[in-house]
Amino acid sequence: MFFGEQLQNVRELKGLSRKDLAELVNVSEQAIWQYENQYTVPKFEIVNEFKRIFSVKPQFFYSKPFTKNISTIEHIAYRAEDRESRKKAKMETTYLDFVSHFIFEFEFSVDAPQSSIYSLREASEKLYYNGDSKVTDKKSILQHLAENARSTLDIQNNRDLLYKLEMSGISILEKNMGSHIDAYSTWTKEERPFIILGNIKKSSVRRNFDLAHELGHLLMHRLIDMDSLSKDEHKVIEKEANDFASYFLIPEEEFVEDFKQIKKKSNPYSYVEMKMKYMVSIIALEYRAYKLGLLSYEENRYFYASLNKYKMRQKEPLDEDIPVVKPGKIRALLNFVFENHLLVLNDFLDKYNIELPFLESLLGIDEGFLTKFKATIREDYYGSNVIPLSPSGN
Template sequence: MMNNNNILQFPTAAQSSRDGRLLIPARFTEARLAARLTQTELASRIGVSRQAVSSYEMGSKQPAPEVLLQISEELRQPLNFFTKPETETFGRQTANFFRKKGADTKRRDQACEVYSKWFARTVYAFDHIANFPKVDLPSFEPAHTQAEGYSDEEIEHYAEETRQHFGLGLGPISNVIRLLETKGVSICRFEMPAENVEAFSYWVGERPFIFLASDKRSAVRRRFDVAHELAHLCLHRWVGEEELDDPQRLKRIEAEADHFAGAFLLPRKSFPNEVYSTRVESFVDLKARWKVAIQAMVYRCKDLGIFDERQIVNMYKQISYKKWRTVEPLDSGVTAIGFEDPILLKRVAELVFKSGRYPVDELKADLALSGSTLEQLLGLDEGSLTRRTDVRWEPTLK
């Protein structure tokens, strides 16, 4: 049965056909990949053959009006998404830095590729109105050949240089996400249920992006994820897709990013001075101060040679005995360290909508994305863009 709400919100498929607005194959594929559905799975849901879905994506056949409406409802995007050409963006997009690639992550990676494009286009839609911070990230390359990667000393040095570039001292960083937003990095948090994606980063033209895709229960692990992606933006901009497809090369790149994140969050010139015991309980206060996981601090102690191998092994045994492998002190409850969330784009959107300089309906028409998708990309409260729009827009207050 047809959904009356959809008929009220969007023109019918028959109207689209009469107006000459036909399904654009690439847009159809985008929506299907974002929904993480195969052609066979989607075909089953909309009541056509897999061959029919394939022909829609190839552009050799147009779906019947009623099928186009079903496609819109099943993929949860408005009809004009499928009939409107792609909007502009900042330029060419680099490869996304996923921590694992392969046959078992293909569906996830394809969805993330689509979301990353949508996020860049959403930021670009506000670029002519908002005065976003100027991009201010340092860029590094290995001293020797790129194939050899970075030495440990190079990574330590470049992490220190990055802190100096940002005007940071040697103490803890109060809010990593807020810091990077002031340096021109666009960041969003987009939940992907049932998918194991911590975060990934990429460049579009001269604009850097970080996409947080996991619902981690630990604020400090999210901070480490962001520092890890900063490493990719500063160290690995020159890395190509073919290198990321090489498991051994990807493993090294990820290890370099982890090392950089540890060095950036826990500087070698200050952090060791505060480590005084191999008892893991002594790291709880350090975690509260530095906002870094106890296990990450122990690993940093190993990197810096603060403790020998036997002591490090003993510390990990303590962590296992206390059942801190997945949930550490200060991860939950009233004493939990608070999460850091992106705020810049949300504030821009709220100010722009409230001023009337860029009405919600105009944004939806420009990007042709569903209100719920835009809410996540902009960091807005659920329902902000999906309730009635015939009244003045006001932010949803919690």
């Protein structure tokens, strides 16, 4: 039996509309609709085309869907310019359904370390929604949240931010989302936090700000229906996430002391050394200083005039010199699982009727990274298929 839902799932996973897919296999858009709704069954040669396009085995379309609906449009935090694209958001929910299913499969045989993101979220939401007798205004609340998050996650150096977030229990992946989407975040129905980063070339410092921005969403905005917000309401939510990121990445007390060393406050080049230390953009550093009252209005205006003069708005000094850090936890998890024979790659691919490029693309794994495990034979260790991921087994 041909399962049209499987075709719809991989089409959305690939980011294709019915019209896009119809053009690729040389049929009508109506034919794709009929396949997906099981009014007609595609010919074998069409199924073979689907196999090639989606990197799955033909049996994939004749097997029951295995993913569950664990993500919703309402809880995906997009940037303001992206939020009107409901069709794009729907496709991202399909992506999250697949990704979450496979990550759970890989983690099932691993005794993972305890995650700190849940206790941090609980403390953050308590303050964000209920306030505190000593912390009442919104700015102070956001600053307190940022300071607590930085302390809880033990961020000593912003260079380690992505690693620390992964270790806290957040699943971070990288995928092609086009040139207009930097990142988004969500909590799934299964209480799994995700941050999805775009893979369009971006400086390391801007990626750091994206990560901190999305962390703000995860800690403060889980209970907000993002899809129902007005444009003005959404701007408020985005500003909160931006302010959180600024407070989180650039702690006030330390920053004020460092800023005293700057001689020419309105010269963008004066911020290069601090950019290396804080791993945030020159623009973000000056903005933080201006909001703290460390620059006058005139100095702020001159700074932005200089940015235009030196053409720094799009490209700053050191942008190409600081390596971009990529997500590594899922890559390490896959290597651990297959290297320790907890799963056999070929058996896993056969179980889901997918090809290796499907898995690599879905999880953002470098092409060829898993090839070395293609010939692995299953071995059981001492009658147990569960191995602790942390060295201590905690």
